[in-house]
Amino acid sequence: MERIMNITKLFEMQKSLDRHIQEKHNLHAEDLIDKKILALFVELGELANETRCFKFWSLKGPSERKLILAEYVDGVHFILSLGIGCNLQITSVDVKVGQSSKENDVTAQFLNIYASIQSFSMEQSQENYETMFTDYLVLGNMLGFSGEDVERAYVEKNQINYDRQKQGY
Template identity: 55%
Template sequence: MNLKKLFEMQKGLDSHIEEQHNLQTEDLFDRKVLALLVELGELANETRCFKFWSLKAPSPKEVILEEYVDGIHFMLSLGIVCDFTEKVTVHNNEANIVELTEQFLEIYRLINVFRTNRSLQAYQDMFQSYLCLANLLGYTNVEIEQAYLQKNEVNYERQQQGY
């Protein structure tokens, strides 16, 4: 995954949104953290991994991937806010946790750790855990990057239409 390219694209989108909504002087960190938590919940909802009471199948793979990359947008955006874009390294996406519900809970925990201390290590742990989730969901880095590029275009279009 070309993180440098994704960070640059996200920086462009963030700047566009901040200018359009006159937010250049606002501290958006906590709102972006909350947005990430909400997106993570939406993703979990589409996987239905925690819905032990339901027989309904998960959403189609494309729908889950789109929800997943919504989270990537906010992960990148938070890295930009903290000026980590040149410092982030990610490794292979093999998860130590093999159960989706556990992985979701771990990511929630790591997001809150990052919110509390805003360190590079906490950011990388959070991002790495999110990438491990992609592996558990069966997505490759290529699929994630392609879906991110497509969703980035959609996000720009939405801004043009007054989203």
């Protein structure tokens, strides 16, 4: 990514949001890891749907870039939250500008991420977490998002998520 995003800042923001949600919904005693993993799968599917990368039967193009980025950062929220919930954290990732999957195929990268989420689900290790996070960031890069784009959109969506909690979402 062009400018390395401040992952530590994003983790801190997510910790604060997670705490707020746990307190508001009295979830301190609940293990939410499986629900967060399922939520991440759902968010990844929503993202794929907006890119339309797999819709070979349709002539309609992808959604607007802004909408795709908003869906993308929904996944970032859950990946950060999973790291927090499993006491796993990373401070940086090495994703280069233009880095993509071997096939340079967005559909293949979506499938790769589904596999890495499943691996993380089966064994919540630091290595599997880093692989999942890196695979997701590579997808963002393939979709044309810089670290700065992702960080800015994350901050905006984080505020929306707080506002939704205040409104009884």
